[in-house]
Amino acid sequence: MPLKKALLLLLCTVFVSAVMAQPLAVYTNMQNQVIVWDRGIMRKVDYLPPVEVKTGRTAIPYLDNSRSFKIYYKGGARTVNAGFTNEFVVSDNLIAFLNAKSLKVFDNGNIKDLSTFCTQYYMGDSVLMFFDGVRSEYKAYYNGTVYPIEGFLAGNPLEVVKVSDNIAAYDNYANQFRIFYHGNIIEQEDYAVSSFEVGRNTVAYVDINRQFKIFHNGKTYLTEEFPPSAFQVGDNVAAYVSNDGYFKVFYGDSVRSLGFFTPEFRVADNMVTYRDPGGYFKVFYKGDIYTLESYYPEKTVVQYNSIAYVNRANILRLFTEGEIYDVTNAELESWQLNYDVIKYQIGRNMFRIYYKGTEYSQ
Template sequence: MKHIYAFCIAIVLFGTKAWAQPVSAYTNFQNQFMVWDNGIERKIESLLPVRYEIGRVAVPYLDNTRNFKIYSKGGVQLINQGFTSDFKVTDNLVAYRNNNALFVWENGTTTRLSNYISTYTVGDSVVLFFDNVRSVYKAYYGGNLYEIESFLGGGNNMTVDSNAVNDGLSIADGQLPSVKVSDNIAAFITYANRFKVFYHGETTELETFTVTSFDVGRNIVAYVDANRNFKVFYNGEVNEIESFTPASYKAGDNVMAYISNDGNFKIFYNGEVNTVGYFSPEYKVGDNIVAYKDASGYFKVFYKGKIYTLDAYYPQSYKISYNSLAYVNAAGMLRLFSEGEVYDVTNASTADWRLDYDVIQYRFGQNMYKIFYKGKTH
């Protein structure tokens, strides 16, 4: 194990290039529905939408007459007229229901997944659902459909859980879900109590006996096995990292943080366990980020192998998304940590703000909006 030493970072003006085109959306003071698309504002509806969600490359919404539409790459695509009852958006996908039928939209193309489903959940590039027609769990990934399992164990509660897993809670007692889905991976307990993962289009059995608990993130599954050993599935391999159950743990994108049985705060990253220190902090794990309160009360972030000091106090609330973290400090400054850089966004009084991946949208006055992205205010 290696020890990580913290260092402070300077405030700079420009970040690195994003992998995908950033979008945000809002309704202005004229009640027009606006999309901010990589620096360009576009009016896409003259009336307030019934509901909308913001993904990395798409903005799905129900317009004023409940027509379901998706904005992406500068244009609006009409999906259907009044049939959509539910929808979810992630980095790359939009999954939606028309009554009991399930569809997925990816890169402008719509695919029908099932005519009759009971439940579903979606990650950045995977959709997991129960097909009532065939009575089988299926996964959509990379444009293909895969049959996963006929029956799952536990309560068959599909979830994308944001809470840490604490020692003392178990799947067998119904305190934890038996199915979890993250960006590109799903983990589940079968009816025969075997523990399996669906990853890169393949289903792999990790344990033949039921596990006590587990959590998932992009490319990673952390779990406590039947003998209470703590293990990690990462890059297609299983490794035991502790012989005792941790006090708590949480997986995120390519990273996992935990408080070990002996009271050390540790972070698993890039195949290695990093010991941060002997303390039990408050912490959250997100997209490549572990944010925590250190032993001195400082607000710190572990990001891609380095530790950054953000502030001298730990904020009551903050948001993590897409290599980014946003919060308001004690002086009232809205701050953004994104891809290793820190930005002071604004110290003006804001009525509301939100973090859409690595884009900050904030409101002031009567529905007046500003967008902050990569060091620039729009």
């Protein structure tokens, strides 16, 4: 095979592997063993129940039974420190943690010191924005690099900062609306905005003239001349009720009207769930509309291209990436959706993991 083609194939393989990386799940069994489900394999990673555990898409940070801070990553758990971590958060790709006021980030297997005195931080999947109290400056960690964002002036800190995935938005000290996107600060508006929401590649906001605008993939769209009565933003999608009462979805650089009604709705990764005028439970997902139920469920969990709920037939149902799965009709002690993985418990000692049509058990 020619060298050029071989390199291209290798790059494509690495890219697809990164995009298609399977998520994780974790639970403590009846023997108090900590079990991690990783790529279809159950692994015992600890032998006493943790004090606190959180699940990311590529890593699982936790405080073990003795409060040592550990991170499960790529098949094994490593001890980061013995009892110094007092706070931690996890996203798709990052883990931020505080040792007293010292902020650190775990990224792709490596730990980086960000600030020895941090009083504020905001994390998305790939962006960590924080206030460095040593230099009195807001900074952003993105893709292995720390970027200066805003020097701290005398007075209060930034009032509103919102971060999601690979983007951050805020009104700066000069009352100007700014967006941090792919390592660059975009001078979005010369004035502060009254309200805004963020998602992957997307920021929706009402500007000083009360026009409703959407920044998406580096471009700004004027979607409405008047502010909507309600709006939400997710990854690559936004939904809103316009000033004249139409329910609309922004997706793929265009606006689609779903009708003249004001629904209950939620926006998440690439999708919008809503109650239609007939009471049906529907989801707008990547340009298509799916009907899930003829009624609107009381409780739904929405994460990462997925929706999970127990329907009236007592079936735990999962919608993920355009497919509908009936997971189980057993009486459940508990269940939880992490990204697109369902973890559920039957009775006292039976745990199951469900991922894209396949059930896994220990």
